[in-house]
Amino acid sequence: MRRLRGTVGELHARRPGVDVHRQVWLMSPIDTALVLGSAQEPNLAVGDPGDDAGVVRRRSGGGAVLVVPYDSVWIDVVISRDDPLWDEDMNRAPLWLGRVWVAALASLGVSGGEVSDCYRPGRWGRVACFAGRGPGEVLVNGAKAVGVSQSRTRVAARFQTLVYRRWAPGELLARLAVPPPQSEDLREALSIAAQPVDAPPDEIRTAFLTALRQ
Template identity: 50%
Template sequence: MSVQLRHVTGSIADFHARVIPDDLAEAEVWSFEPSAPALVLGSAQDPTTADAAATAAAGVDVVRRRSGGGAVHVDPARSVWVDVVVPRHDERWSDDVRASTYWLGEAWQRALARLGIASELYRGGLEQTPWGRLVCFAALGPGEVLVGDRKLVGISQRRTKAGARFQCIAYDRWDPYDVLDLLDLTAADRAAAGADLVDRATGVGPHLAELRTAILEELGSLP
């Protein structure tokens, strides 16, 4: 089955409003370059999860995505964001929600290997951690990619009658306060979360552009 590559720009709110077309004929890769930073909340998170004063002061929009998981800070200059949309008739579709992400995580692994970065694929269930429901990179989900026991690629998914939409993000570096400073937390909880999450994730350093090229080539060459 072929893969259609689409480059998408614009607001993060508009991007999340995109739906999986009911008549999707083939898998699509949406390489997204947002026009401005945002705090993206998971589908189950209330808008009050965000600190309105902090996000306004930082000039950061608050958007809620349709896929699950915790909050994600998106800075166009510091992240690679790629969505993959797979129709149900595609050979990559799986009724097993956990296993359905493995092939995508393996593609990210191959992309990282091109940069000389060795990684591991997480094949367990959704990890339960103290801050996992609040912050995406505070816990591991199926198909996500680790480097040195730290999460490097986050993946969430939304499944509809038409197919599945996998949303992927990786950073140049991980700083838990990028997201924690935008959430409605007490000072004590923010400090506790920051101390716990500082070693939970990592980034690819100055190789973001190379990573974007590598993952798009990997996804585009899938059979």
């Protein structure tokens, strides 16, 4: 387990080493940034990736995520290709991680979590992560409680997970260059997209680490 502190861009830029083994990275960002998925166009954001507007691109796929210190909890898990948890199928690969998060949330009093088993972006999932559904992500009463994305190298897989303690769809929407009337449709979709987890960040991290060890 490693605690990593830095800007959102610096944390996303970290890479597993060639001698990687199973690791948990507890991310502590020091800034707020809109994070675009690997396939998203830069002009989706108000600002450009890497500039002072706080826009970052990650290597994993999916829609945009707004990372806000303290309001979100970001935990990554890295496994090597020879790890028993490795799965070549990109849909099956993160399902075990979703089950860990279901147990962690239950210990925090958030029950009824279900693990999404495939990619269902719907109308807006390719724009905003929490508006769609992906494999390994955890849903509570139809709303996303845990977002999951994944990227791979020749030797390792990196699973990135995010939980919102406070869901502020207006702040996300303000950073996306989506013109009206589409922006109003997206606003409505985002208003019911997420299930915040009302617990202190360290309690969420501890719950996850405990569930992972079980």
